[in-house]
Amino acid sequence: MTTVPARVPVLVVGGGPSGLAAALELGRRGIEVLVVEPRTELDALRPRAKTTSVRTMEHLRRWGLADRLRAVAPLPVEHAQDVVFCTGLFGHEIVRFPEAFGLSTTRRELYAEAGQQAPQPLVEQVLRDAVAQLPSVTCLIGWRAVSVSDGPAAASAVLAGPDGRQHEVTADWLLGCDGSSGLSRRAIGARYEGSSGSLPNLSITFRSRDLDTRELCALGVHYWVIGAERGGLMGRLDLDGTWWAIVQGVDATAGDVDPVALVQALVGADIDVEVLATDPWSARMLLVDRYRGQRVFLVGDAAHLNPPWGGHGFNTCVGDAVNLGWKLAAVLRGWAPESLLDSYQAERRPIAVRTIAAAGAQEAFLAPSFAAGDLDDDGPLGTELRAAVAAALAVKDPEFHSLGLVLGYDYPDSPLVVPSGGPRPEPSVVDHTPSAHPGARLPHAWLPDGSSVYDLLGEEFTVLQLSLDADPRPLLEAATVRGVPLRVVDLSSVPRLRSLYAAELLLVRPDQHVAWRGEQVEDAEALLAEVTGSPVATPALHVAGG
Numbered sequence: 263m264t265t266v267p268a269r270v271p272v273l274v275v276g277g278g279p280s281g282l283a284a285a286l287e288l289g290r291r292g293i294e295v296l297v298v299e300p301r302t303e304l305d306a307l308r309p310r311a312k313t314t315s316v317r318t319m320e321h322l323r324r325w326g327l328a329d330r331l332r333a334v335a336p337l338p339v340e341h342a343q344d345v346v347f348c349t350g351l352f353g354h355e356i357v358r359f360p361e362a363f364g365l366s367t368t369r370r371e372l373y374a375e376a377g378q379q380a381p382q383p384l385v386e387q388v389l390r391d392a393v394a395q396l397p398s399v400t401c402l403i404g405w406r407a408v409s410v411s412d413g414p415a416a417a418s419a420v421l422a423g424p425d426g427r428q429h430e431v432t433a434d435w436l437l438g439c440d441g442s443s444g445l446s447r448r449a450i451g452a453r454y455e456g457s458s459g460s461l462p463n464l465s466i467t468f469r470s471r472d473l474d475t476r477e478l479c480a481l482g483v484h485y486w487v488i489g490a491e492r493g494g495l496m497g498r499l500d501l502d503g504t505w506w507a508i509v510q511g512v513d514a515t516a517g518d519v520d521p522v523a524l525v526q527a528l529v530g531a532d533i534d535v536e537v538l539a540t541d542p543w544s545a546r547m548l549l550v551d552r553y554r555g556q557r558v559f560l561v562g563d564a565a566h567l568n569p570p571w572g573g574h575g576f577n578t579c580v581g582d583a584v585n586l587g588w589k590l591a592a593v594l595r596g597w598a599p600e601s602l603l604d605s606y607q608a609e610r611r612p613i614a615v616r617t618i619a620a621a622g623a624q625e626a627f628l629a630p631s632f633a634a635g636d637l638d639d640d641g642p643l644g645t646e647l648r649a650a651v652a653a654a655l656a657v658k659d660p661e662f663h664s665l666g667l668v669l670g671y672d673y674p675d676s677p678l679v680v681p682s683g684g685p686r687p688e689p690s691v692v693d694h695t696p697s698a699h700p701g702a703r704l705p706h707a708w709l710p711d712g713s714s715v716y717d718l719l720g721e722e723f724t725v726l727q728l729s730l731d732a733d734p735r736p737l738l739e740a741a742t743v744r745g746v747p748l749r750v751v752d753l754s755s756v757p758r759l760r761s762l763y764a765a766e767l768l769l770v771r772p773d774q775h776v777a778w779r780g781e782q783v784e785d786a787e788a789l790l791a792e793v794t795g796s797p798v799a800t801p802a803l804h805v806a807g808g
């Protein structure tokens with residue numbers, strides 16, 4: 263019989279991507295965590311997210327899981343990297359967006375890991391397996407929270423097991439990772455605010471041999487079909503005949519809808535279709551007014567929802583979990599004050615605002631809005647029409663090329679970040695300009711020995727020494743006094759990093775974001791206090807240079 267502890271340091275309600283990523287961040291640091299998740303099986307027929315972003319792949323690399331995910335992913339990056347717009351899968355190609363979603367087969371300086379297409383249940387399985395290896399994490403699979411309460415000194419939840427018996431668990435901290443229909447949001451009195459998309463959608467998972475045996479008009483990782491009858495998108499789930507499709511503008515809840523006919527209309531041919539699952543859904547652009555009660559935090563979809571256009575949803579959830587995970591661990595291990603946790607909402611809510619805006623903007627450019635009669639015409643009329651639609655489809659570029667959002671998100675206004683006075687690149691969804699301004703993700707670099715600069719970073723804080731003239735010792739000494747885990751990495755032999763990072767010393771946080779940069783440290787004690795969340799009377803006066 264499962265033993266449920268009466269009290270735990272951290273209770274994670276919901277073991278989807280957010281809950282599992284949070285459990286990993288905490289469990290890797292030895293924090294005792296209890297995860298409650300009702301789903302005993304992961305539903306492979308409802309893939310949901312397909313895009314694991316470049317940034318999430320970097321986190322998976324940090325957790326030692328990137329290669330594992332690539333090994334089990336049914337679609338290797340080498341298979342296809344482009345999003346192809348066409349009139350049908352046997353019709354005409356209209357335009358293509360190369361290297362969508364960071365799917366590149368060559369090593370890029372900008373990032374440590376290319377993106378990966380993988381069905382969400384498979385990613386979750388990789389995370390579940392990794393969490394199961396952590397001795398300090400217990401997963402109650404088949405269990406659910408039936409109530410959550412917040413309080414000034416602790417949170418609590420009543421958990422129901424598969425046999426229906428209930429247990430009350432008290433937690434120092436509770437992470438509400440229970441998605442859009444969970445109960446944590448209500449428990450802290452938070453509310454979603456925002457809007458919904460105008461067109462209903464139908465997701466269909468299906469198998470078709472014809473799509474394997476007949477030659478398609480092009481090779482793509484996703485196909486957007488601008489069809490005369492139907493519009494939407496589709497792609498392979500594996501190389502063995504299983505596909506996903508999203509038909510846009512179909513209300514499956516109102517009247518008879520034939521998924522086989524819909525897939526055939528999307529493909530543009532009378533192919534064999536074995537429907538495996540269907541799911542109607544509508545896009546939602548929603549954000550909570552607050553991410554935290556007292557001892558309860560909302561993580562992932564529980565706090566924000568965006569349409570899947572661009573593939574940001576699950577990746578933003580992982581970003582939340584990473585951000586909160588190291589902070590909560592630092593507080594529980596005693597090297598940071600509880601005020602560190604105030605920075606979670608301050609840092610992550612603006613990222614959700616940007617992400618919802620970027621994905622929501624694409625609601626205006628769904629496939630049906632580009633439909634035009636004669637688009638599939640074989641003659642000059644068709645060629646001309648397709649060229650016109652191809653030009654109009656330029657508005658979709660930010661959906662497929664969004665490194666500015668995926669890598670360029672930053673926390674410049676965070677209370678944990680010490681401004682350096684240098685320039686900050688203009689925020690852009692598409693273009694990513696590497697910059698080591700405080701708050702930014704540390705710009706990635708490959709080192710002369712072929713390793714990634716990220717592989718050298720410590721588990722917690724790291725000082726990068728970029729010149730022999732710079733002295734990291736005051737930081738190291740102050741860290742020892744405060745008990746802050748800090749590694750010094752001497753990169754003075756790689757001069758180009760000095761210019762890439764525009765500093766001689768760089769303080770990097772556990773989540774690979776820059777906390778501070780400068781030429782020398784004047785008051786290392788005050789600096790470390792600030793970046794670990796202590797309220798500072800006169801912020802940023804203790805640095806020089808940068």
Ligand SMILES: Cc1cc2nc3c(=O)[nH]c(=O)nc-3n(C[C@H](O)[C@H](O)[C@H](O)COP(=O)(O)OP(=O)(O)OC[C@H]3O[C@@H](n4cnc5c(N)ncnc54)[C@H](O)[C@@H]3O)c2cc1C
Pocket residue numbers: 275276277278279280281298299300301310311312313314382405406407408439440441442443444445465543561562563564570572573574575576577578579
């Ligand atoms: C059709 C579709 C396509 C998508 N495509 C993409 C994409 O390409 N890329 C992308 O990044 N994102 C995509 N998303 C979004 C992505 O699926 C979500 O953002 C992601 O699953 C959210 O993770 P989460 O862990 O926050 O929430 P969820 O995945 O919803 O997990 C919440 C968990 O909490 C559990 N739970 C609920 N109630 C309780 C309770 N009372 N007690 C305990 N546990 C509970 C649930 O069982 C669930 O496992 C897509 C979503 C949809 C619907």
